[in-house]
Amino acid sequence: MNKLLKTLGAIFIAGALAGFTAAGDDGTAAAGSQVTGPAIPGVHLDGFARETLPGMAMSAAYLSVRNSGGEAMRLTGVELPGLEDATADLHTTVNEDGVSRMRALPELAIPAGAAIVMAPGGVHLMLHGVRLRAGEQLPLRVHFADGRVVELSIPVRQLKAAAEHHHHG
Numbered sequence: 458m459n460k461l462l463k464t465l466g467a468i469f470i471a472g473a474l475a476g477f478t479a480a481g482d483d484g485t486a487a488a489g490s491q492v493t494g495p496a497i498p499g500v501h502l503d504g505f506a507r508e509t510l511p512g513m514a515m516s517a518a519y520l521s522v523r524n525s526g527g528e529a530m531r532l533t534g535v536e537l538p539g540l541e542d543a544t545a546d547l548h549t550t551v552n553e554d555g556v557s558r559m560r561a562l563p564e565l566a567i568p569a570g571a572a573i574v575m576a577p578g579g580v581h582l583m584l585h586g587v588r589l590r591a592g593e594q595l596p597l598r599v600h601f602a603d604g605r606v607v608e609l610s611i612p613v614r615q616l617k618a619a620a621e622h623h624h625h626g
């Protein structure tokens with residue numbers, strides 16, 4: 458609680474100085490996503506990760522990729538720079554006989570002029586070997602089929618209980 462109050466105080470001061478306050482759309486005060494390296498013209502990346510449950514080392518992250526360029530893009534993989542032994546795998550969720558199961562996706566196509574928005578219950582990045590707390594930032598390195606790479610940092614958000622039901626198939 459003490460830490461929370463300090464954080465809120467710091468945010469209030471920062472907000473007062475800058476003339477604005479920042480808050481995530483789930484109500485937690487948090488920074489947004491930030492591209493930390495060279496961007497790909499016409500391609501906009503955004504996203505967030507879920508915090509891990511106590512004692513758990515797996516979670517999920519959700520990216521949105523907007524492709525305003527003239528060519529289709531294919532997202533082929535995501536790395537977690539700086540986190541040894543941690544992995545981020547592209548998954549989709551399929552319904553088989555009423556049971557929701559996750560499947561590995563080799564790549565994710567983003568047609569020209571389209572946006573792909575990952576979401577709980579759909580396409581997501583499965584994170585293994587991570588411990589994430591709300592308010593932290595998670596660095597990602599996103600690879601595309603043409604060899605281009607975007608590095609960004611996404612905020613870690615609070616888990617909403619019962620919002621996600623993951624069944625590994």
Ligand SMILES: [Cu+2]
Pocket residue numbers: 548559581582583623
């Ligand atoms: Cu998954």
